[in-house]
Amino acid sequence: MSQTLLSPEDLEAALRNVGAERYHNKHRFHARQYSGKCSFEEIQAWALNRYYYQSMIPIKDAIVLTRFTDAEDRRQWRKRIEDHDGLKPGDGGIERWLKLTDSLGFPRDYVESTAGILPATRFAVDAYVTLVRDRSPLEAVASSLTELFSPNIIGERMSGMLANYDYVSKDTLAYFSYRPTQAKRDADWALDYVKSHATTVEQQQAVINALKFKCNVLWAQLDALWSAYVDHYLPPDAWVPGTIAAPRSKAA
Numbered sequence: 001m002s003q004t005l006l007s008p009e010d011l012e013a014a015l016r017n018v019g020a021e022r023y024h025n026k027h028r029f030h031a032r033q034y035s036g037k038c039s040f041e042e043i044q045a046w047a048l049n050r051y052y053y054q055s056m057i058p059i060k061d062a063i064v065l066t067r068f069t070d071a072e073d074r075r076q077w078r079k080r081i082e083d084h085d086g087l088k089p090g091d092g093g094i095e096r097w098l099k100l101t102d103s104l105g106f107p108r109d110y111v112e113s114t115a116g117i118l119p120a121t122r123f124a125v126d127a128y129v130t131l132v133r134d135r136s137p138l139e140a141v142a143s144s145l146t147e148l149f150s151p152n153i154i155g156e157r158m159s160g161m162l163a164n165y166d167y168v169s170k171d172t173l174a175y176f177s178y179r180p181t182q183a184k185r186d187a188d189w190a191l192d193y194v195k196s197h198a199t200t201v202e203q204q205q206a207v208i209n210a211l212k213f214k215c216n217v218l219w220a221q222l223d224a225l226w227s228a229y230v231d232h233y234l235p236p237d238a239w240v241p242g243t244i245a246a247p248r249s250k251a252a
């Protein structure tokens, strides 16, 4: 734990180091997914569970918005909500995620009910929402900085999935074509914010810890998927492969 005040550049280096050590691109589920080793059911379970993350991101961002006292900060942050919700029905990131779960055979009402997600998915995502509500606005912004690292993992995931799974296409993965540009815009802004607002040792330590926490939010979701769908240790109420969704031949 650093006890000296870091320059803005050294703080950025420390934050990037958190990602280098802990981001979910290092998780074995990610490697399994992009290298083509996931079964159809594992990809279904990943998309179903991740819907919960997607659906809670704009709620999380709406909470962050309420915590800014500066109008310019709110103007910048509200773009995130628009990206996910779209500006009209049928538009936006959540809708694009639902197109992916449609293509994997799931009925929309089942996905949107989140009835079949893993308990750890719910706990991890809810913990993220709790953090942005209960900790400082600075920590809330810092916790979004995993997006500094998302363009790389998205590139690896998309090219690997397109090469290895005949049931996915650029169309069904459209969600990810939009994200890298949005994530770069958001992460650049958030990084500048954190570098200019974390001006004490305590604040710098707090932002580093917020980013570690967020890496754990992402990591825990992949741990849960592995346990339930690779090791087949299904928790009660979790979606059971072969049920609910249309069979693969019809789905994809």
Ligand SMILES: O=C(O)c1cc(C(=O)O)c2c(n1)C(=O)C(=O)c1cc(C(=O)O)[nH]c1-2
Residues within 6 Å of the ligand: 057, 143, 144, 145, 146, 147, 149, 150, 153, 154, 179, 218
């Ligand atoms: O595909 C990914 O691996 C990935 C990672 C992350 C991230 O690092 O938090 C986000 C997303 N995707 C994403 O699509 C997204 O909308 C998003 C919002 C946020 C956030 O913390 O506000 N992270 C992420």
